Amino acid sequence: MLTISNLHARIEEKEILRGINLEIKPGEVHAIMGPNGSGKSTLASVLAGREDYEVTEGSVTFNGKDLLDLAPEKRAAEGIFLAFQYPVEIPGVTTINFLKTAINEIRKYNGQEPLDAAQFLKRMREKAKLVKIDDALLKRSLNEGFSGGEKKRNEIFQMAMLEPVLGLLDETDSGLDIDALRIVAEGVNQLRDGKSSFVIVTHYQRLLDYIVPDFVHVLYKGRIVKSGTKELALELEEKGYDWIKNEVDALEAV
């Protein structure tokens, strides 16, 4: 579904991704872990098409298409969803109207008729239940005055509404208490249908207690330096990142 080959990216003069290789197949859940500043969030941002980053080398293919060639909205229409680490507040635009616009733009791109009001409402009720988000919240301006937990839940709700092929979760667990974490994780788990894939970017292992990944990758200095299964996450939880850093730094010194 997604093939990342030798991906290099920089912001201004600073090179942050220095040769990422990753293959994601339908239905898989990949966790991207790593110390601060390793490039985890950059990877998610580059995949979603954030303008601040410049790709200097490598390629990303998504369902046969050159992803890097597409504007962010087209990536979304092709089925990529980025759950933001810091969801943006948009005064004056309600979540409902925002999603109605988003869904219908995506449908238009894919040659589908817009959802009518009844279909939209039905989908909204279903998905709101999934992440236990209050109707009243959805009628308010998007994320405006929402608590940290409400914003993250709203991200997962939006993801559920847009039914992406590939969901990128950028530190969705940061700033969440354990109850909110559980709700968010349950939401994601219900979206795991064997076809949709997820990339979960996280610093800590705790979210992976609830969303069990198929693969765990450790990013350090802009490269994937270690890959494994869920046991790797537990090992990191126990031992921290220093042993990996030391390994890599020692190799680089040679």
Next chain:
Amino acid sequence: MSSIENKDTSSLKAELIADFHLSQAKLNGKAALPIHQLRGEAMQNFDKLGFPTIRHEEWKYSNVSNLVKQTFDFHTKTEFNQVDLDKIPLPHLTGNVLYFINGVYNAELSQIATPENKLRVIPFSEALAQQPELIEGYFGKYANYETDAFTALNTALANDGVVVQVADNKIVEEPIILRFISDVRLANVGSQPRNLIIVGKNSQVKIAEAYRTVGDNAAFVNTVTEIIVDDSAMVDYYKVQSESDKSYHIGTTQVYQKGRSYFYSATATLNGGFVRNNLNVVLDGEHIESHLFGLYVPNGKQHVDNHTVVDHRKPNCESHELYKGILMDKSTGVFNGKIFVREDAQKTNAYQNCRNVVTSDEATMNTKPQLEIWADDVKCSHGTTTGQLNDEAIFYMQSRGIPKKEAIRLQLLAFAQDVVTQIKIDSIREYIEELILEKLEGA
């Protein structure tokens, strides 16, 4: 006198002074009436003042030098009719709708729905010619024709407009909509509408002024509206401008509020080459409430200047002011908001806020809040911001599948909503929404 004499030698000034002498000659013995004395005084003032230049503090950012270089026909006959009107519809219009073509009342196009025991509507020209006693107590008593050149000019030369009088204790349900259309299909046209709105005690009324241009020549609209809001009366007043790039609009709305009255206004400028709006509100009684909203969306090389004065003269009143601007392309904007809190005006609450979004590097916004407070027990605040669209918010919307252009449009619309939703005449609000959508299509 010569020391303060203005050196304005513009052709427009000369033309207007000549015009005044012509009109004087036609007064046929009425020149001695107080109202015509006052008009004569106003003309003298204008002669002394001349058109302002950018050296004038109040006109620092608004340069009328291109206006005064041109000539305008102030007495043009127009054939503007229903067929022309149908081409510039204002949908769902109901109530009292009055049309002024090149500043002159057009009875044929107009309709008055409210019975006369509640609402008297008389063309200003008729009041001036036949019932000067009706307006003598109000005309020129509020708007400043002493030091404001454009108001002086209008006071001296205005020949039509409307006098609206709401009796005491009446609720006028049907809105009053005044549509001013400059028909410049044949020539440059100037007009100087004058409106006098007198709202009696405990009465309620909603009024809107809508300005529009038809044709490709230049238009000069110099308008003055005086509104007197008597004790415990409630007035909604909206001004909507959608004039051409070749038009100059200078408008003053002078509001005088008495005790426990309520004034609620919104000024929406969607189009116009050069626009200067003065909104001056005097709160001369206790427990008065005043709300001033504004929205301006210039593009191209359009220039929109809003000057407001809120004058708190008595205790226990409150005023709220919110102006919002979206500036595109090479447009320029000005906001100058004065708040006076006089020595007597203890327990005043006065708030002012001006927020702007600039969508291009070449657009400019000048803001200047001016608070002068002589009372000590007051709550006043002001703030101005001018920023760009939030890139992160645009990316956020894009990442959900919304194209960039649409994301920008949605955000600008949302930004304007704070002001648009304040407008309580449905047809006017819908009209403004439509004009904004039209305008943002090109953003």
